Amino acid sequence: MNLRSLRRRITSHVMSFLCVLAVLVALVPLGFILFFVVSQGIGSINLDFFTQMPKPVGEAGGGMANAIMGTLIVCGLGALFAIPIGIMSGIYVAQAAGSQRANTVRFAADILNGIPSIVIGVFVYAVAVSPFKQFTALAGGIALGIMMIPLIARTTEEMVRMVPGTMLEGALALGATRSRAMVTVVLPSALPGIVTGVVLALARIAGETAPLLFTASNSRYWSTNLAQPISTLPTQVFAYATGPYDDWHRQAWAGALVLICLVLFCSIMARLATRRLERMQTGQ
Amino acid sequence: MSRRRISAGDFLFQSGISSFALVLVFVVAAIGIVLCYQSLPTIREFGFNFWRTQTWDPVLGEFGALPFIWGTLYSSLLALLIATPISIGVAIFISELCPQQLKHYLVFLTELLAAVPSIVYGMWGIFVLVPAVRTMEGWTPEWLRSFPLFSGPRVGVSMLSAALILAVMVIPFTSSVAREVLKAVPLAQRETAYALGATRWEVTKIVLHYARVGIVGSIMLGLGRAFGETMAVIMVIGNTPQLSLSLFAPQYTMAGVIANEFVEAANDLHISALIEIGFVLFIVTFVINAGSRLLIWGMTHQRKQAVAVVKESVEPAA
Amino acid sequence: MKIKDMRWLQVTLAVALALILVTVAVAKVSINGGGATFPYPIYSKWFSEYNKLHPDVEINYVSQGSGFGIQQIQKQTVFFGATDGPMTPDQLLGAPGKVLHFPTVLGADVPVYNIPGVTAELKFTGPLLADIFLGKITKWNDPAIAKANAGVTLPNTDITVAHRSDGSGTTYIWVDYLAKVSLEWKKKVGVGTSVMWPVGLGGRGNEGVSSLVKQTPGAIGYVELIYALQNKIAYGSVQNANGEFVTASVNSVTACAAEAAAKMPADFRVSITNASGKGVYPISSFTWILLYENPKDKAMAKTFVDFMNWMLVDGQKFASGLGYAPLPPQVVTMEKEALKKVKLQ
Numbered sequence: 001m002n003l004r005s006l007r008r009r010i011t012s013h014v015m016s017f018l019c020v021l022a023v024l025v026a027l028v029p030l031g032f033i034l035f036f037v038v039s040q041g042i043g044s045i046n047l048d049f050f051t052q053m054p055k056p057v058g059e060a061g062g063g064m065a066n067a068i069m070g071t072l073i074v075c076g077l078g079a080l081f082a083i084p085i086g087i088m089s090g091i092y093v094a095q096a097a098g099s100q101r102a103n104t105v106r107f108a109a110d111i112l113n114g115i116p117s118i119v120i121g122v123f124v125y126a127v128a129v130s131p132f133k134q135f136t137a138l139a140g141g142i143a144l145g146i147m148m149i150p151l152i153a154r155t156t157e158e159m160v161r162m163v164p165g166t167m168l169e170g171a172l173a174l175g176a177t178r179s180r181a182m183v184t185v186v187l188p189s190a191l192p193g194i195v196t197g198v199v200l201a202l203a204r205i206a207g208e209t210a211p212l213l214f215t216a217s218n219s220r221y222w223s224t225n226l227a228q229p230i231s232t233l234p235t236q237v238f239a240y241a242t243g244p245y246d247d248w249h250r251q252a253w254a255g256a257l258v259l260i261c262l263v264l265f266c267s268i269m270a271r272l273a274t275r276r277l278e279r280m281q282t283g284q
Numbered sequence: 285m286s287r288r289r290i291s292a293g294d295f296l297f298q299s300g301i302s303s304f305a306l307v308l309v310f311v312v313a314a315i316g317i318v319l320c321y322q323s324l325p326t327i328r329e330f331g332f333n334f335w336r337t338q339t340w341d342p343v344l345g346e347f348g349a350l351p352f353i354w355g356t357l358y359s360s361l362l363a364l365l366i367a368t369p370i371s372i373g374v375a376i377f378i379s380e381l382c383p384q385q386l387k388h389y390l391v392f393l394t395e396l397l398a399a400v401p402s403i404v405y406g407m408w409g410i411f412v413l414v415p416a417v418r419t420m421e422g423w424t425p426e427w428l429r430s431f432p433l434f435s436g437p438r439v440g441v442s443m444l445s446a447a448l449i450l451a452v453m454v455i456p457f458t459s460s461v462a463r464e465v466l467k468a469v470p471l472a473q474r475e476t477a478y479a480l481g482a483t484r485w486e487v488t489k490i491v492l493h494y495a496r497v498g499i500v501g502s503i504m505l506g507l508g509r510a511f512g513e514t515m516a517v518i519m520v521i522g523n524t525p526q527l528s529l530s531l532f533a534p535q536y537t538m539a540g541v542i543a544n545e546f547v548e549a550a551n552d553l554h555i556s557a558l559i560e561i562g563f564v565l566f567i568v569t570f571v572i573n574a575g576s577r578l579l580i581w582g583m584t585h586q587r588k589q590a591v592a593v594v595k596e597s598v599e600p601a602a
Numbered sequence: 603m604k605i606k607d608m609r610w611l612q613v614t615l616a617v618a619l620a621l622i623l624v625t626v627a628v629a630k631v632s633i634n635g636g637g638a639t640f641p642y643p644i645y646s647k648w649f650s651e652y653n654k655l656h657p658d659v660e661i662n663y664v665s666q667g668s669g670f671g672i673q674q675i676q677k678q679t680v681f682f683g684a685t686d687g688p689m690t691p692d693q694l695l696g697a698p699g700k701v702l703h704f705p706t707v708l709g710a711d712v713p714v715y716n717i718p719g720v721t722a723e724l725k726f727t728g729p730l731l732a733d734i735f736l737g738k739i740t741k742w743n744d745p746a747i748a749k750a751n752a753g754v755t756l757p758n759t760d761i762t763v764a765h766r767s768d769g770s771g772t773t774y775i776w777v778d779y780l781a782k783v784s785l786e787w788k789k790k791v792g793v794g795t796s797v798m799w800p801v802g803l804g805g806r807g808n809e810g811v812s813s814l815v816k817q818t819p820g821a822i823g824y825v826e827l828i829y830a831l832q833n834k835i836a837y838g839s840v841q842n843a844n845g846e847f848v849t850a851s852v853n854s855v856t857a858c859a860a861e862a863a864a865k866m867p868a869d870f871r872v873s874i875t876n877a878s879g880k881g882v883y884p885i886s887s888f889t890w891i892l893l894y895e896n897p898k899d900k901a902m903a904k905t906f907v908d909f910m911n912w913m914l915v916d917g918q919k920f921a922s923g924l925g926y927a928p929l930p931p932q933v934v935t936m937e938k939e940a941l942k943k944v945k946l947q
Contacts, residue, residue, distance in 0.1 A: 015488070016485065092301040117514065150308075210543060271392055342796050551696070
């Protein structure tokens with residue numbers, strides 16, 4: 001009996017150890033990547049990088065100013081497109097929870113989330129680029145927007161759900177119509193969480209390359225024209241990383257560092273915001 | 285009670301949100317329909333042979349997509365093989381074994397792993413992983429090299445590099461969903477087991493068994509993710525359409541060929557062939573996602589409802 | 603977090619929105635083109651220099667291979683295409699209007715290699731290159747290679763062939779040459795911007811192949827001369843039809859061009875590989891810009907033709923600095939005439 005319980009205890013400890021090992025193995029690549037990106041990229045992060053255009057092929061120097069601007073524009077377009085659809089869908093599902101329609105919408109959002117970004121790029125090419133025979137920043141924005149919709153919808157649904165039912169009931173008891181109650185009481189309560197969700201979605205798609213390959217294409221010039229191809233940080237990093245020039249590689253690492261910093265910043269902000277929200281919720 | 289009057293404001297609000305929600309559904313349907321429609325030329329030309337032939341020759345107009353299915357399947361399954369035990373281990377650790385203070389940080393770190401853009405993984409892949417794999421491949425002893433799994437010249441850009449990078453990208457995904465699934469297992473299950481004198485591991489086994497359907501769902505989701513991954517893979521897999529068992533051989537995935545060849549597909553049949561590959565990717569990820577969501581949702585939802593019922597009866601609403 | 607705390611967020615969003623909504627319609631002519639990676643370095647230099655002279659003209663070029671250039675000009679998603687493999691009759695038929703070819707410079711495909719321990723310039727005969735790319739020769743110390751390179755110690759390393767994975771004019775030039783020097787290549791693989799490579803790894807663009815060769819010990823590939831020079835990759839000399847082993851350079855390519863100028867057809871579509879003559883580099887080629895004879899956007903057409911005329915005179919001065927050979931004077935004259943065919947009204 002003693003031997004058996006000893007064996008059981010040892011097995012338990014061994015398995016716990018393996019789980020710890022699993023965590024370490026999972027985190028090692030993260031550390032590795034962060035280390036490389038920072039060490040290779042930090043040297044090239046200078047004012048030039050943020051303010052200069054790319055130089056002609058083969059010449060050293062230049063920067064990614066146009067790519068950074070392009071990323072801001074295309075992500076902004078995506079947000080413009082995705083925020084209304086995402087938030088409304090989220091509210092719809094939260095409100096009509098359990099109904100067949102709500103389940104369909106949530107199901108569609110999950111499916112949309114799982115569609116590979118390259119497939120979305122092909123779709124947007126077929127509907128927004130090919131008929132107009134033009135690569136455009138707008139098409140890129142639409143592609144990114146489509147990817148953001150399910151992310152925003154899901155966070156909105158969760159946040160609206162989290163608002164205590166008592167708040168809605170209180171408003172209704174005071175004579176507000178359902179929609180009034182939603183808009184003036186429930187939504188403002190959920191808004192911080194929703195904004196966090198939007199920020200996270202933005203961070204997620206800011207680094208996407210595949211959907212932009214055949215929609216916004218690329219450009220070596222400064223452009224804010226929505227009806228023309230536009231440079232974006234991920235596509236520029238891709239072009240430089242797969243090129244042979246060492247100077248390009250250097251700049252690609254810098255671009256990767258900028259992307260990672262963006263993601264890190266947004267993730268930390270979102271995490272802090274969520275923690276605050278959770279504390280507020282449990283405090284009630 | 286008199287008939288409820290729906291105010292104009294309510295009506296507008298309801299129709300407003302439901303029409304936007306409809307747009308979401310419409311977009312998903314549109315993607316499927318447009319892709320299907322654009323693949324018709326290839327479907328008419330090749331039928332099912334498209335998926336059985338090996339030759340991919342855009343110049344001669346011969347399109348056989350078998351190498352790409354092989355590449356996608358092989359790389360994803362390999363990645364899953366590596367990632368699943370690690371992901372489950374991470375999920376178990378965070379949900380069962382981890383001290384409370386550490387939990388937030390670990391969850392944050394796994395989220396960070398998921399948030400790293402694919403292109404950054406790809407860059408790390410080209411400049412760090414591939415040379416390392418090339419060196420590693422150089423260490424394989426001669427007797428091992430005779431096996432088909434390890435045959436061929438060692439260039440670094442290969443199935444092995446792709447599988448490794450995919451595994452790293454899938455881990456945060458699978459582990460976070462698995463963690464959610466484990467969280468949904470009612471506390472009562474664990475407490476009763478502990479009360480009966482089970483060790484930590486034995487309790488975990490019970491929890492895993494209880495959540496097995498959801499765990500399978502989370503693994504499937506990871507598979508779906510691996511199937512669709514594009515950028516990181518094309519930077520390390522070598523992009524050569526060939527069916528090879530060897531881990532060292534450069535191969536090609538479905539997402540990869542679309543990314544590489546789409547903008548310069550020289551004729552309509554070529555474009556249609558690439559779109560058909562995209563369409564199949566859509567269908568496959570659709571099925572995998574639908575299946576896994578149903579599994580996970582079914583599991584968490586039922587238990588949650590059951591738990592809610594039990595809780596209500598035990599602790600009357602305050 | 604209260605709503606009023608998010609004022610800064612509202613302001614940021616408003617500013618972002620404003621930025622987005624301001625689509626700059628400054629009187630800028632933005633011309634989009636794309637195609638060959640072969641001449642990308644010189645084109646990129648030209649567009650940049652021309653932009654300095656005419657700041658309102660931005661010519662945007664996407665370097666994604668000749669296949670891309672041909673396809674996009676057929677679909678009219680770009681104003682001009684660029685290719686080093688002239689469009690086939692089928693491809694010309696596939697365009698909704700007549701497409702004209704305008705040569706811009708001449709360049710050379712060079713065999714680049716990365717052999718650990720070997721710094722000497724290797725000599726390659728045509729059939730030798732064909733056999734390597736056919737996969738018949740698999741090791742660097744193969745007797746056939748040693749025969750052409752007496753005195754060089756070659757290691758027992760595997761040969762890894764690197765080729766283009768995308769539709770490429772650089773490929774076209776290379777396989778056009780191989781088909782001329784090897785009957786087996788002609789029968790087995792053939793000529794085109796994209797072929798069924800018997801062996802090897804694919805890279806995207808000249809950039810991709812350069813990267814591959816640079817990073818893979820034992821690799822051999824083919825790239826445009828400037829890519830080998832700018833990335834400091836070793837490249838070998840090739841035997842021309844006269845039996846001479848010639849290294850690619852501005853001079854040897856110019857020699858090839860001088861030969862070709864006399865036989866230039868009216869539509870400029872000509873192959874000059876495997877030419878004979880003293881000091882002629884055998885894997886040279888023109889590279890072309892593709893333009894519709896009757897473009898839809900007349901304003902763009904006028905601007906672009908102005909650019910082309912600048913290119914034919916002032917632009918050519920930049921060619922040799924980047925390893926390309928300038929167009930022979932006869933071709934320049936012919937082309938100036940041909941440019942007048944582009945309908946500007």
